[in-house]
Amino acid sequence: MALFGVVEILLAIILFTAIHYWKLNRNTPITKWPVVGMLPGLFYNTSNIHDYLNSKLKQCGGTFTFEGPWLANMNIVFTCDPMNVQHITSTKFENYGKGNDFREIFEVLGDGIFRSDSDIWKYNRTLLHSIFRQESFQKWLRVGEEKTFIENQKIVDEMLYSEIKSKRDIKNQNQQKPDLLSTLMNEVRDGENRIDDKFLRDTAINLLAAGRDTISSSLTWFFWLVATHPFVEAKILEEIKEKLASKEDNKKDLGVEGLSKLVYLHGALLEALRLYPPVPFEHKSPLEHDVLPSGHKVKENTMIVYSLYSVGRVEEIWGEDCLEFKPERWISKRGGTIHVPSYKFIAFNAGPRSCLGKDISFIQLKMVAVAMLLNYHVHVVEDHPIIPSVSVVLYVKDGLKVNIKKRSI
Ligand code: HEM
Structure with missing residues (x-):
């Protein structure tokens, strides 16, 4: 009689494999499975991908390597560490390009x-x-x-x-x-x-x-945040009344100079962009191998994704109330706007490839915000889900449902 039967041998293999994967997974943020790697975790959380990655990044101090299926060459370094972001976007800018995947996907951009x-x-x-x-x-x-x-x-x-x-x-x-x-x-x-x-x-x-969808995405999140924070809405209206001169028919002057006086509105827009950056993640590939400031080694052509969504929610930068919508955090004691370096407030990207339309965006956003808030009360429909979409631009997945009432102030 054989010492061990087939069943015992199979059980032993399963047990050893389970122990091996348990040890392997002790320090990984996403469970790694045989053959398919970490893909199941990502798939299972697709509908909630930004918050899911944010929680994983937080769990491992801001950077981790996602390991894809065997032989699929799908390892991705995810990061929201501002030092890594500064390194990729500025310090070692010449070494980090958009990569071939990006070029293939966005062929339409010529x-x-x-x-x-x-x-x-x-x-x-x-x-x-x-x-x-x-x-x-x-x-x-x-x-x-x-x-x-x-x-x-x-x-x-x-x-x-x-x-x-x-x-x-x-x-x-x-x-x-x-x-x-x-x-x-x-x-x-x-x-x-x-x-x-x-x-x-x-x-x-x-x-x-x-410039099209970024502006509409910013405005959607902004109006949702303002409508659900009546105290902020009241302060914006108070500021407009106080600082914008009236033209004929009591219409407010929406010139560039007037708009630049609206410091609180500017803070509210910055805050909306911090929490809901219209471009939620960026994707880069090193031309040559490198070591990121976090210590992670990246080989030539490794895919690196930095999450703009998560950089806006890093507790070490924004404090324990980082998930709250608080325009006040942008206002200095002397009543001006507090400057935050672009690798920390990353909605417009940082370094030589930062957004060329940043200034023009704030003008457009303020014009629409003032015209809307002065003339209408935006009331968000209750129980309608507000979830970020899974796409290149961060839309509200099912749109923002509101009732609009004429306002006269
Ligand atoms: C709130 C509105 C906007 C946000 C949050 C935003 C954000 C960004 C981000 C994150 C990038 C880097 C993208 C990348 O490298 O893949 C970018 C690049 C760029 N943006 Fe904007 N953008 C906005 C509005 C605009 C507008 C209105 C224009 C033009 C009219 C514009 C023109 C550009 C251009 C030309 C680049 C490419 C810069 C380069 O690669 O050197 N953006 N923007």
């Missing part, structure tokens, strides 16, 4: 600023930077009819190229207006104009992608 790295990015950045500084650029929102935007690449291209053609026609008739495409068309670098239609198409779609 060679525009978002999808490019190195020299093509530098060219785009320098050109757009100079245009963003021109006052006339503030009229850029009138570029094209973007209602049918992005059904598919063909429709987008048709729309953009026809818009470009009509701007060129207007230019030839000497009737140009200072919108984005017309300003770009006239750009002369080193004595020559190298702006062809493909460049204009790529730039236009990149700016539409950059």
Whole structure:
């Protein structure tokens, strides 16, 4: 008679495997399974992914390596450590590009600023930077009819190229207006104009992608937060009444200068962007192996994801009340706005690739916020779920349901 039967041997294997995985998982934030790695944990929590990753990042001090299925080459370093963020976005900026995965997924963006790295990015950045500084650029929102935007690449291209053609026609008739495409068309670098239609198409779609959904996402979260914090709403209205001069018919002056006086409103917007950054995560890949300030080693082409959502919720930066909506945290004792370095307040990204539209965004956000709050009372419909979506832009998954009542103050 054999000393051990098949059943005993199988039980022993299962027991040893279980002990092995128990030991292996003692220090990992997400359970690692044979063959499929940590994927089940991620899948199981997809609907709640930002808060799930936030809790895991908190559990391991701000950085951990997600291990994907065997042979799938899917290891990802997740981080919300501001020192890592500063390292990737600024100190070692040249070593961290967008990576090939990003370029494949966002092919529709062509060679525009978002999808490019190195020299093509530098060219785009320098050109757009100079245009963003021109006052006339503030009229850029009138570029094209973007209602049918992005059904598919063909429709987008048709729309953009026809818009470009009509701007060129207007230019030839000497009737140009200072919108984005017309300003770009006239750009002369080193004595020559190298702006062809493909460049204009790529730039236009990149700016539409950059500036459309980010603003609408910010405003949705902002109105939800303000409507659910009546004390904040009252303070914003008080500030508008006190600081914005009235024009004829008691309408408030929404000029750039007037808007810059609204320090409390600015704090409320910063606070909404901290808690609900429209771009919830960024994705980078090192060109050469490196060691992050947290001590994590990253090989060439490792995928690194830094969570903007989590950086906004790091207790060490924002304090124990980091999950609360408190515009006051942005107001200094002297009544100004407290400056927080961009690798800590990361909603607009940090370093040389930080958002080019940051200033123009605050102008747009304030204009809409003041016009809405002065004229309407936004009342959030009770029991409607408010959950962040799982997408490149942080929408409210099922939309924000509200009742709007006219307000006269
Ligand atoms: C609240 C509104 C906005 C937020 C939170 C925001 C945030 C960001 C973030 C996180 C990035 C980095 C993206 C990446 O590298 O993958 C970025 C880049 C950029 N944003 Fe914005 N953005 C906003 C509005 C705008 C607007 C209105 C415009 C233009 C009209 C704009 C233009 C750009 C451009 C051109 C870049 C690319 C910069 C580069 O790669 O060098 N953004 N923005």
